[in-house]
Amino acid sequence: MDCESIQREIAATVRRTKEDCPFVPSITNSVTMELVANAQLAAGGSAAMVYLPDEGEGVAAAGESFYINLGTVMPFYAETLPRTVRALHEHRRRWVLDPVAIGIGSLRTELLRCFRAMPPAVVRGNASEIIALANLWGLDTGAAKGGVRGVDATDSVGAARPAAEALASFIDGAVAVSGEWDLVTDGTVTVRSEGGSPLFTKITGAGCSLGGVTAVYLAEASPFIAALTAVQAYNLAGTRAQREAKGPGSFRAAFLDALYRAKPGAIAENPFALI
Ligand SMILES: Nc1ncnc2c1ncn2[C@@H]1O[C@H](COP(=O)(O)OP(=O)(O)O)[C@@H](O)[C@H]1O
Numbered sequence: 055m056d057c058e059s060i061q062r063e064i065a066a067t068v069r070r071t072k073e074d075c076p077f078v079p080s081i082t083n084s085v086t087m088e089l090v091a092n093a094q095l096a097a098g099g100s101a102a103m104v105y106l107p108d109e110g111e112g113v114a115a116a117g118e119s120f121y122i123n124l125g126t127v128m129p130f131y132a133e134t135l136p137r138t139v140r141a142l143h144e145h146r147r148r149w150v151l152d153p154v155a156i157g158i159g160s161l162r163t164e165l166l167r168c169f170r171a172m173p174p175a176v177v178r179g180n181a182s183e184i185i186a187l188a189n190l191w192g193l194d195t196g197a198a199k200g201g202v203r204g205v206d207a208t209d210s211v212g213a214a215r216p217a218a219e220a221l222a223s224f225i226d227g228a229v230a231v232s233g234e235w236d237l238v239t240d241g242t243v244t245v246r247s248e249g250g251s252p253l254f255t256k257i258t259g260a261g262c263s264l265g266g267v268t269a270v271y272l273a274e275a276s277p278f279i280a281a282l283t284a285v286q287a288y289n290l291a292g293t294r295a296q297r298e299a300k301g302p303g304s305f306r307a308a309f310l311d312a313l314y315r316a317k318p319g320a321i322a323e324n325p326f327a328l329i
């Protein structure tokens with residue numbers, strides 16, 4: 055895969071998504087749910103958030119891809135999430151996992167452990183979450199430990215590269231690691247995408263909504279291209295939004311506008327390199 059063919063695939067993915075408006079349901083956290091849905095709409099998808107077991111199963115079958123984010127675990131997720139993931143597996147629907155705050159509490163850990171048997175097509179997280187998930191699943195992380203602090207990372211993106219590549223190979227899909235720069239890998243090809251803004255760390259839900267938008271593109275593209283398209287769109291829109299913003303509040307609004315307005319060619323041409 056060379057950069058030019060990757061760029062062509064990214065542009066085609068953005069274009070198809072706007073034409074098709076794929077239905078991409080989510081089970082996601084109650085803190086950032088609204089930003090996730092708005093970002094999915096801005097990218098051209100159709101969003102629906104559910105909580106209950108039968109609703110999870112129903113929309114898993116009806117959706118074209120799916121997003122699961124473990125940010126705020128509720129007791130009934132012990133039933134909702136295994137049933138939904140089983141339905142996704144049975145209906146051959148691909149899904150994105152964001153293992154937010156991995157390490158907090160026993161139910162979150164138990165759920166993340168159980169996903170190993172029916173894995174997602176894409177895992178998206180910050181560096182510490184990716185290292186921690188690879189460790190939980192017993193994969194080779196190059197001895198990295200993964201220092202998640204609540205929902206934040208304490209590891210650099212580069213430190214998560216072995217974990218990301220091992221995870222991507224294990225799931226036979228793709229892994230995206232976010233931070234000051236972003237890494238996307240399918241286990242063989244690894245890319246570094248530049249851009250974004252430090253203001254992303256001053257609003258809640260930048261990472262969660264990036265996962266939701268990845269799921270939208272997953273309805274239209276391979277795991278690797280879907281993950282990279284979302285990362286490129288965020289890095290471009292974040293760069294543009296920072297020029298308009300006075301602080302986190304105006305950044306959030308400017309970011310949604312920039313994501314909505316970003317053209318396929320500009321997303322494809324946001325700076326990235328094979329590493
Ligand atoms: N210092 C930074 N500079 C530029 N972009 C950043 C920076 N930190 C995070 N981002 C961007 O913010 C988005 C969310 O990433 P991140 O904050 O790592 O996720 P999470 O919220 O899950 O920890 C990504 O698009 C990422 O590229």
Ligand SMILES: Cc1ncsc1CCOP(=O)(O)O
Binds near residue numbers: 125260
């Ligand atoms: C603050 C918080 N607490 C539980 S989930 C959540 C949102 C995390 O969002 P993100 O990972 O996108 O920063």
Ligand SMILES: [Mg+2]
Binds near residue numbers: 154
């Ligand atoms: Mg996060």
